[in-house]
Amino acid sequence: MTRAEEFEELRPLLFSIAYRLLAGVSEAEDAVQETWLRWEASPTEPSSPKAFLSAVVTRISIDVLRSARVRRESYVGQWLPEPLLTDPYQDPERSAELSDSLSLAALLLLERLTPLERAVFVLHEVFGFAFPEVAAAVGRSGAACRQIAVRARRHMDEGRPRFEADRKEREILAGRFFDAFREGDVDGLRELLAADVSLVGDGGGKAPQRAHPVVGAENVARTLAAMAVPFVRIGGSLEPHEVNGQPGAVCRDRDGKVVNTLALDILDGQVLTIRSVLNPDKLGHVGPVADIWALAREAQAAAQEARAASAEESARH
Structure with missing residues (x-):
């Protein structure tokens, strides 16, 4: 050889x-x-x-x-x-x-x-x-x-982190989580989250990100729903995928470009931590990277239009 x-x-x-x-x-x-x-x-x-x-x-x-x-x-x-x-x-x-x-x-x-x-x-x-x-x-x-x-x-x-040992149970719970995420289902998300769940994002100053982790089932559920609805409305999709050996997903724009990855820590039938990598410098090996700032503006505009349409519908009734 x-x-x-x-x-x-x-x-x-x-x-x-x-x-x-x-x-x-x-x-x-x-x-x-x-x-x-x-x-x-x-x-x-x-x-x-x-x-x-x-x-x-x-x-x-x-x-x-x-x-x-x-x-x-x-x-x-x-x-x-x-x-x-x-x-x-x-x-x-x-x-x-x-x-x-x-x-x-x-x-x-x-x-x-x-x-x-x-x-x-x-x-x-x-x-x-x-x-x-x-x-x-x-x-x-x-x-x-x-x-x-x-x-x-x-x-x-x-x-040392602890994870759900049963791989099949992790996959089932992750599937329910991502279904609720796509639908912006606050109640569905909340029941899958641990009381002290945290949502952590890494944008590296090169993508929209919160200054601090979001903590608590109610806060995280509402934050995820607020992110998901306009993202799906502008053609975004979520592709379930194992990320670093744990249940996760790759989020893509309407052209299939990578927006971010999500990884879940799951234990005892609940999601303990959600980690999102948005920094485009860390995503190039996953595939062509989307312009996340442009997507954020488009999603924000879509959310505003939806709120205006909802207010107009309410006014009619």
Whole structure:
């Protein structure tokens, strides 16, 4: 097998490691490409291409993560990871760890760790690398990596998100939620939401967004209904899709361009959190991106027309 063939075989794993470290699709793809360039230029043949390439992509990602964390401190509004519709790496033996670590909630929790803690946790806890391999990847001793892993695991366990274990039940509830959302059904939405549900949006200053999360079943239900009705009226559609391993959807305009993604955290038959990524810079990998500002103006005009028509109808009676 040639180097190129070996690399392509390992590409899904390398991307999955980089994405969990960087929480960005384009940054992860760049890290994987840089990994290939370094291996292509290397004169030596590693005994384990998997261990070697995983170590290289981890080191590259740690360097990128350090600068990314500085940029995120000045981010406009709530920062959310770039949504991922499909994880290319599938390992039945670690499917639970892979799925849990992919959710937006888990990626946000990983943000609390230092880049080194994050790398050790992802390599050992998520992908099952032995400590000697982890140590080689991060440039620390095996003993030090064990201590780092304990510390990182403790931080993650303190805030570890819980999700509905039954996949079928999640899908059924998500289907009911999105049906109610399309119809602007406030009552239908309210009964599916947890009392302390939160709606979080990431526009990055490049899309309409609220300054703070919307909290509470009544507030969230009314906000969602107010968003959905004019959006559907101007030809918008909602395409159910798994987002970061959780029930979600891609919202599109009348031309099929991406407006935003929605991801739901579901537990005990209720929606706990709704996360919406609207920042166009984070949606290009999903498909051509819509002009959300133009859509917002059109939706606002449609809502005003509907209110005027309703007032006129009421006046007649």
